[in-house]
Amino acid sequence: MNRRQFIKTSAAAGAAMIYGRLPPKYTKSHVLTLSFDDGFKKSFYRITEIHQEYGLLACLNVIATGHLKEYPIQDDWIKKDMLGDFDDWNTLKSQGHEVMPHTWQHLNLTKIPLEQAKQNIDKCLSFFAENLEGYQANETVYNFAYNASTPELDNYVLERVPALRTGGWLVLKDSMANPLPIASPISLGCWGHGPDYCDQYIDQEVNKFLTSEGDWLILNLHGLDGEGWGPLSTNYLDSLLKRLVKIDHLGVLPTAEVLKKFS
Numbered sequence: 001m002n003r004r005q006f007i008k009t010s011a012a013a014g015a016a017m018i019y020g021r022l023p024p025k026y027t028k029s030h031v032l033t034l035s036f037d038d039g040f041k042k043s044f045y046r047i048t049e050i051h052q053e054y055g056l057l058a059c060l061n062v063i064a065t066g067h068l069k070e071y072p073i074q075d076d077w078i079k080k081d082m083l084g085d086f087d088d089w090n091t092l093k094s095q096g097h098e099v100m101p102h103t104w105q106h107l108n109l110t111k112i113p114l115e116q117a118k119q120n121i122d123k124c125l126s127f128f129a130e131n132l133e134g135y136q137a138n139e140t141v142y143n144f145a146y147n148a149s150t151p152e153l154d155n156y157v158l159e160r161v162p163a164l165r166t167g168g169w170l171v172l173k174d175s176m177a178n179p180l181p182i183a184s185p186i187s188l189g190c191w192g193h194g195p196d197y198c199d200q201y202i203d204q205e206v207n208k209f210l211t212s213e214g215d216w217l218i219l220n221l222h223g224l225d226g227e228g229w230g231p232l233s234t235n236y237l238d239s240l241l242k243r244l245v246k247i248d249h250l251g252v253l254p255t256a257e258v259l260k261k262f263s
Contacts, residue, residue: 026261028251029214031180032206032244035059035165035190035255036221037102037143039066041084043223046234048097054241059254061102061143061165062089064127073106077195077222077229086131093133098254101128103145110148118156125160137161141255147190147220158185163259165190165218176205177215181262188255192220194230202232202240210250216258 036047039062051058066073067085093099103109104124109117121142129135140161144153147167157164168176168189178188193201202219209217222228224237244252253261 026251028249030210030212030247030250031214031216031258032209032250032252033059033190033216033218033255033258034221034252035061035143035218036223037061037145038078038106038222038228039063039083039089039102040223040227041082041088043225043227043231044084044088044092046224047237048092048095050234050238050241051097052095053238054245056241056245056252057254057257058092058097059100060089060092060097061100063102063106063145064104064124066106075106078106082223082227090133098256099132100141100143100256101125102143106145108146108148109144109153110150114152117153121153121157121160139256139260141165141188141259147192149187154187158187162186162263163188163255165220165255168218175215177209177212177217180215180258182216182259184259184263186259188216188218190218190220192230194222196230197233198230199233199236201230202236206240206244210247214249218255 036044036059044060048058063073063083066083073080089099101124104120107120109120129137137160141163142157142161143165149166149170154164154166162184163186165188168191170189171187172178172189176191191205192198198221205219221232223231224234225231241252244250
């Protein structure tokens with residue numbers, strides 16, 4: 001074995017040690033992420049069960065203080081008795097599902113002073129580091145509440161984690177889809193619908209995406225069966241995933257998993 005072959009073989013072995021296996025080349029032309037926000041306990045357990053039925057992992061984004069009585073959440077669509085805690089999130093993460101930060105108190109950070117917004121971001125990330133088992137800052141996607149951010153807030157977040165999710169209208173100019181391959185740090189755009197049920201909207205956008213040239217569509221969702229802003233019906237989510245896993249050119253993946261495959 002010459003020196004070049006040795007280096008190449010050693011690098012491959014190192015990758016196998018990091019990932020547990022050599023990652024295959026990803027060949028899907030279309031990637032879809034269903035990005036569920038807030039941390040509705042009943043809904044999130046059911047969401048993960050449905051994903052697991054089809055061999056998929058769920059993308060879950062939770063409010064850091066949602067379970068703490070001393071931190072009121074100022075949102076008509078989120079009630080504290082609906083929300084889970086980090087025992088729940090660690091349970092779901094141990095099953096392989098993705099659990100990411102969705103702000104400190106679910107405030108619209110563009111409507112408070114910049115320094116206060118930065119403090120909220122820091123407190124949120126610190127709380128996740130302390131309470132979410134296996135938390136890795138270099139694998140974290142920060143999900144803005146209300147999909148509301150500014151260039152200053154985006155830059156502040158991206159100094160701390162490799163990716164953020166915000167409103168698609170803020171970062172995507174000519175398409176609903178994010179481009180692939182991905183280079184971090186990256187601002188990702190998403191789309192959603194509410195406050196009524198969003199089954200029809202999701203069906204419409206997924207169908208349009210499947211007939212497009214491809215890349216990465218992120219759809220922002222919340223709870224099931226009346227929980228949260230713009231909920232899905234359980235039956236629709238089940239039928240959607242059942243249909244999507246049969247499409248050869250489509251991958252249904254959580255956000256950070258996409259970053260791992262393409263970064």
